[in-house]
Amino acid sequence: MSSNLDQLYRRVIMDHYKNPRNKGSIEDGALTIDMNNPTCGDRIHLTLQVEDGVIQNAKFDGEGCSISMASASMMTQAVKGKKVEEALKLSTVFSEMMLGKEHDESIDLDDIEALNGVSKFPARIKCATLAWKAMEKGVSEEEK
Structure with a gap:
């Protein structure tokens, strides 16, 4: 990957970190998922509003x-308005990308x-996938 692309990717990551999209929580009857990564201390509180198999809000x-x-931040943006199956497929593709595997x-x-570059740092993959695992959970x- 070129250094210009690396810099662009770094800027995108820092923009989402400093100006997170969809920060906060949904109150009325939302699914609530709390997960953490004990190895580094990352914690997430995710709320999802799912109606008729579609993620209305995250x-x-x-x-x-x-x-x-x-x-x-990226995950909540990506799954809003998607059918649950589409969101899970996106999560699978993301996980494959994190593991350096071929993906759709x-x-x-x-x-x-x-976040593609994170795959080069195995210790950071859990950081990148935490929110996705929370959404999957x-x-x-909800489907049960």
Whole structure:
């Protein structure tokens, strides 16, 4: 990856960290998921509003490193308005990207692509995937 692309990706990550999208929580009857990463102290409080199999709204709160919080911001943006199945597919593609595996490149990752470089730092992958795992847990509990 070129250094210009690295710098762009760094700027995108820092923008989501410093200006998080969808920060806060949803009150009325939302799914609430709390997860943490004990190895580094990242914590996320995710709330999802799911109606008729569609994620109508997604908000997060928490604390953690720039990668963890930026990823939560990107994830909430990416899943809003998506069917649960689409959100789970996006999460699978994201996980595959984090693990350096081949993934479905027909799916537009938009800002999420900026986290691609995290795959080179195995200790940071859990930071990047925390919010995604919380979303997966929330929608799977909703389906039950």
